[in-house]
Amino acid sequence: MLLSAGRGKSWLQGLPVLGRSVSRNKWSPSVSSRQHSPAKNARTLEGERFASAGSRWAGNAGAPMAGKVTPVMPGRAGMAEEPAGMDTEAMLLEGLAEIPTISRAWCMPSAIGGCDIQVLFSQRDFASNTLRKFMSTVHVPVSVIMGAAPCMVPALPWQLRPDVVATAPSPSGRHMLVVRGGSTKDPTILEIWGGGRLMRELEVPATIHGAVYNDGWFSDGAAWSPDETRVAYVAEAPRREQTPEWGKKVPASSTAAAGDSSKEPRAGPKGWRGKGPWQEDWGECYAGKPDPRLFVLDLANYDVRAVEGIPADLSVGQPLWAPNGEHLVFVGWKHSPENLPQTHKRLGIVYCLNRPCSIYAVHCPPGTAGDGGAVDLTPGCMSAHSPRFTPDGSIVVFLSHEQACTTGVHASTGALRWMPWSDGKGCAGPDFCAKAEERTMISVVHPPGTSSEFPGLYATSLPSSPFLADGHTIVINMLWRSDLVIVEVNTMTGEVTRITPPGPGSGSWKLHDLQHDVIVASMSAHGVPDRLMVARKAHGTWIWEPISVATPEPYRPEVEAALADMEYQILQVPYSRADGGAAGEEVGEGDDATEATFEAIVLRSRNAGSGPQPAVLCPHGGPHAAFTTAFTMPYAFLTSQGYTAVLVNFRGSLGFGEDSVQSLPGKIGDQDVRDCLAALDVAVEAGLVDPARVAVQGGSHGGFLTGHLIGQHPEKFKCAAMRNPVCNLGLMVGTSDIPEWCYVEALGSEAGMKRFRANPSPEDLEVFRAKSPITTVDNVNLPLLVLLGAKDARVPFTDAKQYVTALKDRGESAPDVRVLVFPEDKHALDKPQTEFESWMNILAWLKKYNPASTP
Numbered sequence: 001m002l003l004s005a006g007r008g009k010s011w012l013q014g015l016p017v018l019g020r021s022v023s024r025n026k027w028s029p030s031v032s033s034r035q036h037s038p039a040k041n042a043r044t045l046e047g048e049r050f051a052s053a054g055s056r057w058a059g060n061a062g063a064p065m066a067g068k069v070t071p072v073m074p075g076r077a078g079m080a081e082e083p084a085g086m087d088t089e090a091m092l093l094e095g096l097a098e099i100p101t102i103s104r105a106w107c108m109p110s111a112i113g114g115c116d117i118q119v120l121f122s123q124r125d126f127a128s129n130t131l132r133k134f135m136s137t138v139h140v141p142v143s144v145i146m147g148a149a150p151c152m153v154p155a156l157p158w159q160l161r162p163d164v165v166a167t168a169p170s171p172s173g174r175h176m177l178v179v180r181g182g183s184t185k186d187p188t189i190l191e192i193w194g195g196g197r198l199m200r201e202l203e204v205p206a207t208i209h210g211a212v213y214n215d216g217w218f219s220d221g222a223a224w225s226p227d228e229t230r231v232a233y234v235a236e237a238p239r240r241e242q243t244p245e246w247g248k249k250v251p252a253s254s255t256a257a258a259g260d261s262s263k264e265p266r267a268g269p270k271g272w273r274g275k276g277p278w279q280e281d282w283g284e285c286y287a288g289k290p291d292p293r294l295f296v297l298d299l300a301n302y303d304v305r306a307v308e309g310i311p312a313d314l315s316v317g318q319p320l321w322a323p324n325g326e327h328l329v330f331v332g333w334k335h336s337p338e339n340l341p342q343t344h345k346r347l348g349i350v351y352c353l354n355r356p357c358s359i360y361a362v363h364c365p366p367g368t369a370g371d372g373g374a375v376d377l378t379p380g381c382m383s384a385h386s387p388r389f390t391p392d393g394s395i396v397v398f399l400s401h402e403q404a405c406t407t408g409v410h411a412s413t414g415a416l417r418w419m420p421w422s423d424g425k426g427c428a429g430p431d432f433c434a435k436a437e438e439r440t441m442i443s444v445v446h447p448p449g450t451s452s453e454f455p456g457l458y459a460t461s462l463p464s465s466p467f468l469a470d471g472h473t474i475v476i477n478m479l480w481r482s483d484l485v486i487v488e489v490n491t492m493t494g495e496v497t498r499i500t501p502p503g504p505g506s507g508s509w510k511l512h513d514l515q516h517d518v519i520v521a522s523m524s525a526h527g528v529p530d531r532l533m534v535a536r537k538a539h540g541t542w543i544w545e546p547i548s549v550a551t552p553e554p555y556r557p558e559v560e561a562a563l564a565d566m567e568y569q570i571l572q573v574p575y576s577r578a579d580g581g582a583a584g585e586e587v588g589e590g591d592d593a594t595e596a597t598f599e600a601i602v603l604r605s606r607n608a609g610s611g612p613q614p615a616v617l618c619p620h621g622g623p624h625a626a627f628t629t630a631f632t633m634p635y636a637f638l639t640s641q642g643y644t645a646v647l648v649n650f651r652g653s654l655g656f657g658e659d660s661v662q663s664l665p666g667k668i669g670d671q672d673v674r675d676c677l678a679a680l681d682v683a684v685e686a687g688l689v690d691p692a693r694v695a696v697q698g699g700s701h702g703g704f705l706t707g708h709l710i711g712q713h714p715e716k717f718k719c720a721a722m723r724n725p726v727c728n729l730g731l732m733v734g735t736s737d738i739p740e741w742c743y744v745e746a747l748g749s750e751a752g753m754k755r756f757r758a759n760p761s762p763e764d765l766e767v768f769r770a771k772s773p774i775t776t777v778d779n780v781n782l783p784l785l786v787l788l789g790a791k792d793a794r795v796p797f798t799d800a801k802q803y804v805t806a807l808k809d810r811g812e813s814a815p816d817v818r819v820l821v822f823p824e825d826k827h828a829l830d831k832p833q834t835e836f837e838s839w840m841n842i843l844a845w846l847k848k849y850n851p852a853s854t855p
Contacts, residue, residue: 083844105512108173166214182211210236218317243274283348283737305369323393348737408744477511484508508630527566614693621700642852650675666748699723707773719849727803729768789825
């Protein structure tokens with residue numbers, strides 16, 4: 001066996017099914033082929049050819065080395081490897097995938113003036129098939145904050161241990177909570193850092209709690225009390241019931257004498273505990289985690305206790321302390337959805353803003369774990385989450401997505417509301433609903449507007465400290481049509497002002513923190529990976545400055561070239577283009593009135609030339625979601641290979657007004673299909689796309705649309721790829737964690753909410769089938785690639801397997817179909833190895849059936 005020094009182990013993951021007998025390529029991160037020539041390293045031993053890792057996947061010479069020797073295994077004799085002959089493309093994708101992203105950033109006052117910014121990065125680690133996490137601290141002097149020339153002091157990053165689950169610095173920056181472990185096998189470890197050292201390490205046994213939540217939904221780290229003596233966080237509660245230890249009965253002759261109550265271990269048969277009763281969990285991403293609860297770590301005695309007084313039928317999250325440190329405020333979700341009283345099923349929650357929730361408070365003074373029952377502060381509001389206190393502590397502001405709860409769509413336009421705070425005494429009370437209008441700072445925006453008009457509030461959370469120093473201005477991160485932007489909101493007038501740069505090429509922005517009117521954010525765009533940015537306000541205008549977190553180092557030459565070669569533009573697609581020429585809804589008044597539009601983001605190569613290019617049409621999932629102008633690795637990869645990507649934000653997407661969102665339920669498979677085709681037509685007319693060389697790919701609802709497009713209009717496409725697609729609503733409704741989605745999107749909001757039940761009627765099943773791609777499967781005559789996650793709870797892969805079987809049952813008339821199943825992946829297919837293998841296969845499929853180079 002030939003041994004070559006490589007950066008990490010190779011892997012085989014995606015399992016081809018229902019296809020020809022082939023082996024998958026063994027992706028093997030290695031030293032770059034610029035350093036090791038595959039031809040020189042090739043050997044023939046005992047009649048079999050062994051190639052160096054450099055010939056399987058030439059890795060990044062500038063990337064960190066794993067520091068171990070990796071044996072390079074041969075392919076199985078007589079079996080072809082697919083995709084093959086793509087070493088150069090694999091090396092580029094590896095380089096793009098290794099670009100780090102900024103996950104979090106915290107801004108804290110510095111002892112020497114100015115501020116310190118702690119930045120948490122994540123980077124794909126193919127060897128471990130996880131995300132590598134590392135942190136860096138950069139000092140921003142007062143001179144930068146006051147507007148002088150930029151002068152930052154970057155430091156080398158340090159890597160977090162692989163088992164770190166969460167990091168949470170205290171508001172002063174003097175302490176840091178680090179959470180480690182907590183899997184089914186390992187206990188949770190809590191580390192308290194301060195004074196330049198580890199102050200205490202605590203092991204929390206599973207009898208107190210299980211894994212700590214840091215999912216961005218139930219929790220985003222931890223909440224420090226104002227005096228920094230206690231930390232509240234969300235963790236999985238221990239099971240309330242367990243079976244006896246079976247099989248460990250000690251024979252009577254071996255028992256202790258009567259009255260002997262000794263607990264000493266005794267010899268006996270090995271026992272086991274049974275599984276106990278099944279517990280419903282929160283679906284996708286939460287398998288085996290049914291009970292998120294609140295816990296408090298008291299630094300006075302390093303004691304961890306569960307917060308008392310919270311009802312058992314409530315899952316809780318998003319904790320924060322009241323300004324006086326006497327109350328814990330949190331969000332609670334009842335296990336049975338109140339907006340769907342006909343079911344008691346706990347429905348999936350991730351990405352689902354239509355789950356009713358309320359804001360609660362529990363009295364939790366120092367030395368206690370709660371001395372009273374939790375009080376519902378918003379009983380008249382169906383959706384209340386992300387609570388935040390005003391600087392003076394007199395008001396709680398929060399987000400509300402009641403439109404999602406009442407209509408059943410999984411995401412909608414939000415509202416910004418407030419309520420007075422009176423030490424958690426339920427001051428909102430039952431009259432909250434009656435006073436909802438007067439307690440609304442930003443209302444739901446219904447009609448669509450122009451690209452410069454405020455489209456409505458599209459935000460899922462508020463910053464941990466959202467207020468500027470004036471005490472009445474909130475800073476929010478939100479979706480504005482196809483851009484992620486940062487806005488400031490005057491809570492006294494409700495006025496919303498966009499404070500990130502507008503206009504073409506401005507990219508998308510992610511808000512991380514603000515401190516004393518200094519905003520910390522990251523910016524990216526197609527072709528521009530994450531950049532750390534700091535903003536200050538000067539003479540009423542926000543000034544943005546880039547911050548160097550580390551000494552700049554270029555990416556590999558081929559990656560730098562690919563990024564520099566990318567460009568994008570946003571196309572406006574009038575409604576009438578999708579509605580057969582009928583006049584669309586107008587926005588504006590009088591002579592300024594124009595037809596309402598949705599958008600498509602077109603990514604292409606700068607060096608592609610002026611003529612039309614081969615393209616990939618890409619509808620997004622959701623369907624109530626959106627593509628943004630933020631940097632996206634897969635589309636950067638496709639663009640680098642000569643393909644123009646058309647990312648369609650069809651009607652129903654977020655960011656364009658509530659009327660647009662609500663236009664789609666009941667029309668899926670029709671309106672959204674027409675919108676995708678209209679966007680493609682506009683791109684063709686703009687000279688960006690060659691209509692004879694178009695492929696289509698999408699995931700989830702994007703896969704649903706891919707199935708419809710190739711079934712309804714197979715003549716328009718050369719090939720297709722689907723990732724965890726919805727193919728048959730009648731099958732999905734009985735297996736998904738979100739069965740109500742099928743009713744609402746197929747039947748319409750009102751009818752879907754009323755008709756939803758666990759046992760669909762024959763009439764409903766008929767509608768489900770009529771709305772599904774499975775109805776036109778016999779029309780499909782083009783090559784299809786299908787990528788599936790075996791642990792997908794949202795769209796279980798049996799759905800797509802039925803579709804594939806229907807195709808292959810056509811025998812010799814069946815199109816070429818290739819299916820890859822990733823055994824450990826969920827709906828997102830986002831494990832590093834899975835993501836890599838997926839897009840390598842998609843590119844190979846495109847090269848085979850829709851080549852970028854002109855024949």
